[in-house]
Amino acid sequence: xxxxxxxxxxxxxxxxxxxxxxxxxxxxxxxxxxxxxxxxxxxxxxxxxxxxxxxxxxxxxxxxxxxxxxxxxxxxxxxxxxxxxxxxxxxxxxxxxxxxxxxxxxxxxxxxxxxxxxxxxxxxxxxxxxxxxxxxxxxxxxxxxxxxxxxxxxxxxxxxxxxxxxxxxxxxxxxxxxxxxxxxxxxxxxxxxxxxxxxxxxxxxxxxxxxxxxxxxxxxxxxxxxxxxxxxxxxxxxxxxxxxxxxxxxxxxxxxxxxxxxxxxxxxxxxxxxxxxxxxxxxxxxxxxxxxxxxxxxxxxxxxxxxxxxxxxxxxxxxxxxxxxxxxxxxxxxx
Ligand code: KG4
Ligand code: ZN
Numbered sequence: 384x385x386x387x388x389x390x391x392x393x394x395x396x397x398x399x400x401x402x403x404x405x406x407x408x409x410x411x412x413x414x415x416x417x418x419x420x421x422x423x424x425x426x427x428x429x430x431x432x433x434x435x436x437x438x439x440x441x442x443x444x445x446x447x448x449x450x451x452x453x454x455x456x457x458x459x460x461x462x463x464x465x466x467x468x469x470x471x472x473x474x475x476x477x478x479x480x481x482x483x484x485x486x487x488x489x490x491x492x493x494x495x496x497x498x499x500x501x502x503x504x505x506x507x508x509x510x511x512x513x514x515x516x517x518x519x520x521x522x523x524x525x526x527x528x529x530x531x532x533x534x535x536x537x538x539x540x541x542x543x544x545x546x547x548x549x550x551x552x553x554x555x556x557x558x559x560x561x562x563x564x565x566x567x568x569x570x571x572x573x574x575x576x577x578x579x580x581x582x583x584x585x586x587x588x589x590x591x592x593x594x595x596x597x598x599x600x601x602x603x604x605x606x607x608x609x610x611x612x613x614x615x616x617x618x619x620x621x622x623x624x625x626x627x628x629x630x631x632x633x634x635x636x637x638x639x640x641x642x643x644x645x646x647x648x649x650x651x652x653x654x655x656x657x658x659x660x661x662x663x664x665x666x667x668x669x670x671x672x673x674x675x676x677x678x679x680x681x682x683x684x685x686x687x688x689x690x691x692x693x694x695x696x697x698x699x700x701x702x703x704x705x706x707x708x709x710x711x712x713x714x715x716x717x718x
Contacts, residue, residue, distance in 0.1 A: 386401050391477075398411055401688060404692045404694075434470055461690070463704075489708065504682060513528050513648065514526070523540040523544045532702070541585055556569070575623055580597055625659050
């Protein structure tokens with residue numbers, strides 16, 4: 384089954400053709416990051432406009448790279464939630480128009496489910512059930528993936544998402560948007576034990592996360608140093624911050640895996656590109672005799688391929704949209 388999938392939930396306009404949920408026939412990502420960089424973060428109105436401009440060309444290029452016409456496709460898929468509402472609406476309306484024009488069924492895909500499915504494209508042997516740490520710019524969840532379409536959230540952030548915390552800390556250190564990757568690189572050169580930062584715990588909810596206290600602590604540390612006119616040891620601060628975030632994520636994730644008896648661990652979302660997070664999960668999985676998977680770097684961030692992967696399984700479970708499909712800024716991964 385060949386699905387043409389469209390993603391426009393944030394600042395990448397992307398599309399792909401995916402075969403049977405596992406094979407990428409083509410994938411095109413048009414990023415807007417250079418423009419949002421000017422403002423230090425995504426400007427929703429600009430994002431919507433750029434999606435409008437890019438989407439037709441991205442879809443045409445995706446079909447061309449696959450060497451296919453609409454007539455050779457079996458279905459269409461689109462990210463419909465969660466995300467920036469104006470940005471999502473561009474993809475959803477474009478996909479509904481295509482569905483009407485071609486007669487192809489349209490499959491609605493939840494953005495975080497698609498981040499998880501990025502793993503199916505890279506790891507043919509991976510099948511649910513497994514425990515997944517979904518960490519992106521907007522979400523930090525520990526999710527029981529019971530089947531391809533049945534999910535249960537067992538832990539989540541009480542305030543900032545991990546990616547958001549990385550981006551805000553990086554911005555205070557003078558790094559360009561999106562800061563996560565720059566902070567990660569700077570951290571490689573620093574001493575992770577140079578600053579004592581809080582290791583946040585949420586009392587009474589042992590799998591939940593809280594990053595806002597940690598973020599405030601690092602911002603205060605930087606501002607205090609600046610006020611005293613001291614040179615900022617950026618790499619050391621980055622390394623200490625990254626260690627604190629990664630320890631919080633991995634401690635809760637491993638505790639949940641122990642308590643619930645999961646032997647397969649999966650990382651998903653933009654922050655799964657973090658080099659320390661990948662290393663720590665590998666180490667902990669190996670020590671405890673578990674299997675661990677994460678997407679290749681090019682599939683960690685937003686892309687159309689992951690949407691087509693999840694869409695295949697949504698289709699098999701009967702999840703087909705009608706012409707009334709709407710976008711939603713928020714929606715639980717449990718659906
Ligand atoms: O999943 P994603 O591409 O978009 C959302 O759905 O939000 O995630 C983007 C987030 C950004 O906050 C970005 O800074 C973060 O992922 N990120 C990283 C790294 N690469 C991307 N955070 C930490 N370390 C990285 N290497
Ligand atoms: Zn995303």
